[in-house]
């Protein structure tokens with residue numbers, strides 16, 4: 454099986470010219486890290502972890518920190534609050550003060566948002582991002598990872614879509630893997646990642662499946678977003694209904710990259 458990794462940097466509004474080059478570099482770096490792991494025989498799980506950690510460490514993107522493997526070390530899928538903190542400490546994860554995880558750009562964005570009236574919109578255009586990766590390894594295994602700082606000005610205690618199975622992502626070796634981004638509440642309501650895989654299970658191409666599930670989210674709950682998919686047969690796609698979504702894909706020694714609709718560049722991988 455020829456390995457593939459696809460990454461995204463969050464579905465959002467237009468990206469300013471000066472940020473575009475930095476975002477481009479971040480996407481290329483993450484896809485190259487993930488692909489390098491796969492080329493050396495690494496697993497899909499290792500590849501998505503490597504790619505997402507590269508994006509988490511890049512201040513250009515809005516993500517969490519430390520994508521370690523809960524499912525491999527506990528019988529559970531989710532841990533929150535104090536339990537999550539205890540588990541992280543037991544795994545030797547260093548504690549980082551909250552303020553060190555917030556960039557100046559995000560602080561300014563929060564202040565601006567607090568002064569603007571009105572409820573959270575479902576178009577996700579103001580959000581600064583989320584990062585994600587999907588991969589298919591040489592053995593035919595697929596995996597996904599999604600990491601986010603969430604939406605701006607959210608209520609304390611909000612759980613978004615990104616950590617939730619079926620919404621923020623899903624992987625099944627019999628079908629493929631998906632990582633999503635966009636308006637979290639909408640993504641949760643339609644179970645966007647699993648819905649996309651359902652369409653592939655029903656015989657749709659990855660492209661058709663992505664269009665159907667994103668189209669359904671838009672028409673049914675007026676939610677905008679984006680997603681990346683890799684199927685078990687090695688087909689992949691990056692699609693979005695938000696204005697932009699930075700993405701990159703590495704396959705067969707080629708690197709594909711884009712931010713805006715109908716604007717893809719293809720180069721040779723180093």
Ligand SMILES: COC(=O)C[C@H](N)C(=O)O
Nearest residue numbers: 580583603613634635637
């Ligand atoms: C582009 O922004 C996001 O993807 C935010 C994330 N889905 C959330 O709602 O928490």
